[in-house]
Amino acid sequence: MYDPLNIGLAIANLHNRVTKHDLTIEVGHDFALFRQMCAETEKQTVSEQFSPAKFDLLSNNSFWITVKTLSGQLVCTQALRLDDIGSHTLADLWAGQQPRVYGGKIGHLHAPTVFQISGRVVYHGEMWVEAEFRKLRFGGIMTMLGQLLAVTQWRPDYVYIFMCRELAERGFAYQVGYSHQQVAGTHWLEAPDGIDPSDLILWNSAADIDFLARQIVLGNV
Numbered sequence: 001m002y003d004p005l006n007i008g009l010a011i012a013n014l015h016n017r018v019t020k021h022d023l024t025i026e027v028g029h030d031f032a033l034f035r036q037m038c039a040e041t042e043k044q045t046v047s048e049q050f051s052p053a054k055f056d057l058l059s060n061n062s063f064w065i066t067v068k069t070l071s072g073q074l075v076c077t078q079a080l081r082l083d084d085i086g087s088h089t090l091a092d093l094w095a096g097q098q099p100r101v102y103g104g105k106i107g108h109l110h111a112p113t114v115f116q117i118s119g120r121v122v123y124h125g126e127m128w129v130e131a132e133f134r135k136l137r138f139g140g141i142m143t144m145l146g147q148l149l150a151v152t153q154w155r156p157d158y159v160y161i162f163m164c165r166e167l168a169e170r171g172f173a174y175q176v177g178y179s180h181q182q183v184a185g186t187h188w189l190e191a192p193d194g195i196d197p198s199d200l201i202l203w204n205s206a207a208d209i210d211f212l213a214r215q216i217v218l219g220n221v
Contacts, residue, residue, distance in 0.1 A: 001155065001206045001207070001210065002151055002155060002206060002209070002210050002213075003210055003213070003214070006210065006213040006214050006217055007148055007151050007152065007210075007213050009213075009216075009217045010144075010148055010212070010213035010214075010216040010217050011145065011148050011149065011152070013216050013217060014141050014142075014144055014145040014148070014216065015145070017141050018067060018138070018141060018142070018145075021136065022069065022070050023067050023068065023069060023070075023075070024067070024068050024069075024070070025065065025066070025067055025145075026065070026066050026067075026068065027063055027064070027065050027149065028063065028064055028066070029057070029058070029059040029062065029063050029064070031046070031050055031051075031052055031057045031062070031064065031079075032052065034046065034050070034064045034066075034077075034079065037066065037074055037077070038074075038077060038126075038128075040074070041074050041077075041128070041130070042130070042131075043077060043126075043128040046079075046126060047125060047126065048101045048102060049079075049081065049101065049123060049125050049126075050062070050064075050079045050081065050125065050126060051101075054100070054101050055081065055101075057081070060082075061081060061082045062079065062080065062081040062082065063079070063080060063149070063153065064077065064078065064079040064080075064126070065077070065078050065079070065080075065142065065145070065146055065149065067133075067138065067142065073130075074130070075129065075130040075132075075133045075138070076128065076129045076130065076133065076138050076139075076142050077126055077127070077128045078124070078125070078126050078127045078128075078142060078143065078146045079124075079125055079126040080122050080123065080124050080125075080146055080149075080150050080159075081122065081123045081125075082120060082121070082122050082150075082153075082154050082156065083121045083122075083123065084119075084120050084121075085118060085119065085121055086118070086119065087118060088118060089114065089115050089116065089117060089118050090110075090113075090114045090115075090117040090118070090121060090160070091108070091110055091114045091115045093121075094106060094110070094114070094186065095108075098186065102192035102194075102195060103192045103193075104188055104189075104190045104191055104192035104195065105188065105189040105190035106186070106187070106188055106189065107187035107188055107189045108187060109187040110184075110185065110186055110187045111182035111183065111184060111185045111186075111201050112182065113180065113182055113201065113203060114185065114186075114201065117157075117158045117160065117203065118157070118158075119156075119157030119158065120154055120155065120156045120157045120158075121156065121157065121158050121159075121160070122150045122154065122156045122158070122159040122160070123160060123161075124143070124146060124147065124150075124159055124160065124161040125161060125162070127139060127142070127143055127146075127161070127176075129142070137175065139172075139175070139176060140172075140175040140176045140177065143161070143176035143177055143178075144176065144177035144212065144216065144221070147159050147177060147204060147209050147212070148209070148212075148213060151209060151213075155206070156206065156209075157205065157206055158203055158204065158205055158206070159203065159204050159209065160201055160202065160203040160204075161176075161178065161201075161202050161203075162185055162186075162199045162200065162201055162202070163176075163181070163199060163200050163202055164196065164198075164199055164200075165183070165198050165199070165200060168181060168200045168202075173200070173202050176202075177204070177212050177221065178202035178203065178204055178208075179203075179204055179208040179211075179212070180202065180203050180204070180208070181200045181201065181202045181203075182200060182201055183198070183200050184197060184198055184199075184200075185199055185200055185201025186199070186201070
């Protein structure tokens with residue numbers, strides 16, 4: 001499913017693209033600390049998807065990634081969480097999970113892929129890049145790195161993320177290393193505050209991530 005050599009080489013490649021700018025990358029599991037760090041930036045908040053009050057966030061099912069300057073300034077964040085749902089689909093999971101996490105009333109007319117994604121599924125979120133560093137395309141580099149690190153942790157069947165329509169229409173899905181996208185990822189009958197039902201769902205299968213790693217190593221991404 002995954003070529004471990006290409007995964008390792010791709011991670012090293014992306015790591016070097018970041019650290020050559022005198023930046024450091026840290027991976028952690030303490031989400032109380034992650035929330036504290038985010039509160040001190042313009043990002044400020046962490047979504048309910050990574051709230052210890054809503055999920056049991058353990059070292060074997062979740063991690064965060066940060067990028068800091070040598071002086072300690074936080075310039076990039078992201079987080080990933082594993083849901084091992086076996087033969088159930090993402091739609092099955094969301095039926096109970098999403099209203100519990102956000103409130104509102106969820107529907108059943110999700111994007112088609114939501115009824116196909118199953119197995120070891122990783123939710124990818126909390127992506128934020130400080131404005132000064134966006135010109136270095138850190139969003140794309142770090143989002144790809146997050147997917148590859150998820151492989152080293154969990155060997156997922158799928159990884160997915162949400163993106164607002166404006167960014168998707170500007171080609172950001174490609175820049176962050178996701179091969180597939182569908183509009184209106186989640187169907188809400190009554191959308192909770194802060195949730196935009198028009199957000200796209202982006203996803204990669206195991207084969208997509210393995211292909212992405214190979215393209216990074218070859219210098220095509």
